[in-house]
Amino acid sequence: MTSSYLSTVCPHCGTRNRLALPIVPTDQPHCNKCRKRLITDRALAVDDGRLRSFLRQDELSLLIGFWAPGCAPCKMMMPLLDQAAKKYATSLRVLKINTAEFPATIKTHRLRAVPTLILVHKGRELDRVTGAMDGARLMRWIDKTT
Ligand SMILES: [Zn+2]
Numbered sequence: 001m002t003s004s005y006l007s008t009v010c011p012h013c014g015t016r017n018r019l020a021l022p023i024v025p026t027d028q029p030h031c032n033k034c035r036k037r038l039i040t041d042r043a044l045a046v047d048d049g050r051l052r053s054f055l056r057q058d059e060l061s062l063l064i065g066f067w068a069p070g071c072a073p074c075k076m077m078m079p080l081l082d083q084a085a086k087k088y089a090t091s092l093r094v095l096k097i098n099t100a101e102f103p104a105t106i107k108t109h110r111l112r113a114v115p116t117l118i119l120v121h122k123g124r125e126l127d128r129v130t131g132a133m134d135g136a137r138l139m140r141w142i143d144k145t146t
Pocket residue numbers: 010011012013014015031032033034035036
């Protein structure tokens with residue numbers, strides 16, 4: 001670890017904040033602007049603008065779940081994203097975006113199908129998986145990749 005702080009984007013108001021390291025979840029760090037919690041234990045639904053700001057500014061690793069309504073495997077993955085958000089609360093920010101609502105993301109992220117999960121660190125894609133996977137495989141993939 002090279003610095004004792006990292007930048008993170010408030011999941012509630014989008015303001016950039018500094019987070020002291022190591023992150024201790026029981027400290028419940030709060031946003032300087034809106035005073036809400038910076039660390040969430042659920043996947044956060046975002047629009048394409050918010051997604052861009054997380055990709056540009058958040059130094060936490062990101063797990064982004066691209067999904068669409070009417071997609072059964074996507075529906076299966078949603079609770080697993082919440083589980084991952086809980087398990088990796090101090091190291092990973094879990095985002096989800098509806099590609100039917102924000103179709104430009106399909107091109108931007110070169111998606112071939114949904115669900116697609118992408119792990120990103122400081123704007124750089126680490127790995128992606130297309131198609132459903134079970135919880136154990138998801139957690140193994142996150143452990144291996146981040
Ligand atoms: Zn805030």
